[in-house]
Amino acid sequence: MNHALIEILADGQFHSGEEMGSRLGISRAAIWKQLQKLEAMNIPLHSVKGKGYRLPEAVELLNLESLKAHGFPSQKFTSSQLELSVDSTNNRMMSVAEGNVSERHMVLAEMQTAGRGRRGRQWLSPFARNLYFSVLWPFSQGIAAIQGLSLAVGLAIQRSLKEQGVPHVGLKWPNDILVNDGSACGAKLGGILIELTGDMSDACQVVIGVGLNLDIQAKDLTQIDQQAAGVKQLGCQFSRNAMTANIVRHLCEVLEQFSSQGFAPLQQEWNDNDALRGKPVKLILPSSEIQGICAGVNAKGELQLQTAEGLKAFNAGEVSLRALNEHEG
Ligand code: ATP
Ligand code: BTN
Numbered sequence: 001m002n003h004a005l006i007e008i009l010a011d012g013q014f015h016s017g018e019e020m021g022s023r024l025g026i027s028r029a030a031i032w033k034q035l036q037k038l039e040a041m042n043i044p045l046h047s048v049k050g051k052g053y054r055l056p057e058a059v060e061l062l063n064l065e066s067l068k069a070h071g072f073p074s075q076k077f078t079s080s081q082l083e084l085s086v087d088s089t090n091n092r093m094m095s096v097a098e099g100n101v102s103e104r105h106m107v108l109a110e111m112q113t114a115g116r117g118r119r120g121r122q123w124l125s126p127f128a129r130n131l132y133f134s135v136l137w138p139f140s141q142g143i144a145a146i147q148g149l150s151l152a153v154g155l156a157i158q159r160s161l162k163e164q165g166v167p168h169v170g171l172k173w174p175n176d177i178l179v180n181d182g183s184a185c186g187a188k189l190g191g192i193l194i195e196l197t198g199d200m201s202d203a204c205q206v207v208i209g210v211g212l213n214l215d216i217q218a219k220d221l222t223q224i225d226q227q228a229a230g231v232k233q234l235g236c237q238f239s240r241n242a243m244t245a246n247i248v249r250h251l252c253e254v255l256e257q258f259s260s261q262g263f264a265p266l267q268q269e270w271n272d273n274d275a276l277r278g279k280p281v282k283l284i285l286p287s288s289e290i291q292g293i294c295a296g297v298n299a300k301g302e303l304q305l306q307t308a309e310g311l312k313a314f315n316a317g318e319v320s321l322r323a324l325n326e327h328e329g
Pocket of ligand 1: 116117118119121122123124125175176188189190191211213224225226227228229319320321
């Protein structure tokens with residue numbers, strides 16, 4: 001796809017086919033074809049007769065040059081792709097992973113048409129406002145070696161946001177990035193989706209997907225069935241390219257450490273940033289619920305709950321953690 005056309009439209013102003021054609025040195029018919037391709041990708045374009053085409057608002061597009069200028073660690077990856085629209089960046093990396101590669105790859109997208117959370121839940125992924133990316137990272141010691149990985153990734157993002165001045169960011173076991181908005185649980189700023197392929201007892205490929213809300217608008221909130229927030233709504237100013245580069249740098253640093261040492265060295269820092277620590281919570285298991293006081297995670301990254309029967313540890317899997325409301329418990 002020709003990024004040059006979308007770069008013209010990124011200012012949110014109207015541009016006629018003629019103007020875009022002369023700026024890019026191609027015919028109006030060629031511009032029209034490209035606009036049709038953008039529409040086919042579900043990129044939201046407004047067209048008004050006599051005025052031309054525009055995006056609904058000005059956006060800062062991701063750009064590899066700008067990412068690199070902000071310290072994006074492209075040397076850590078065999079490939080770093082930047083796409084305008086994909087179904088899911090995790091799907092994209094899973095198909096690379098199925099080739100049994102032993103290199104690291106990553107993909108960033110401006111939007112996803114089928115962004116996913118855990119258990120196939122939808123992840124809202126509007127165009128050019130948030131951050132959606134997936135990293136393919138090979139692990140040589142099988143599935144056992146990745147216990148606690150989603151916690152390590154969350155911590156990398158939390159470190160980055162903190163460094164960039166985003167206030168009150170916390171973590172929720174096992175895969176959520178939250179911001180303390182005064183509610184019992186906090187509002188969801190981002191999430192992590194980890195998927196695996198390969199030999200679960202030996203060399204396996206892990207796809208780590210990250211969705212982070214940078215600008216979540218009122219119309220988005222009507223489509224999300226829980227409290228959500230974006231970095232912009234917290235009053236922070238940022239460049240999407242600078243923020244992305246910083247996050248990926250922190251992520252690589254943590255993944256390199258995690259690959260050799262596992263979760264244990266990160267346990268204390270994760271617990272210090274646990275949004276639910278010391279709070280009454282319920283853990284929703286496939287066929288039952290357990291209530292207790294959130295007691296942080298152990299060195300393996302398992303959730304510890306202080307229950308009526310003593311301290312119990314739980315593995316991430318088909319379980320969901322929720323803060324208890326005042327009237328529960
Ligand atoms: P659990 O604790 O059960 O894993 P979860 O909140 O982490 O719950 P997931 O299945 O991991 O749920 O994530 C998908 C959920 O995230 C959706 O059900 C929706 O409520 C919410 N969601 C979807 N898009 C966004 C978004 N852009 N920002 C915040 N939350 C979103
Ligand atoms: C969660 O539910 O909390 C996890 C959400 C993960 C969303 C990201 S966006 C990039 C990557 N691609 C996907 O389809 N999902 C992850």
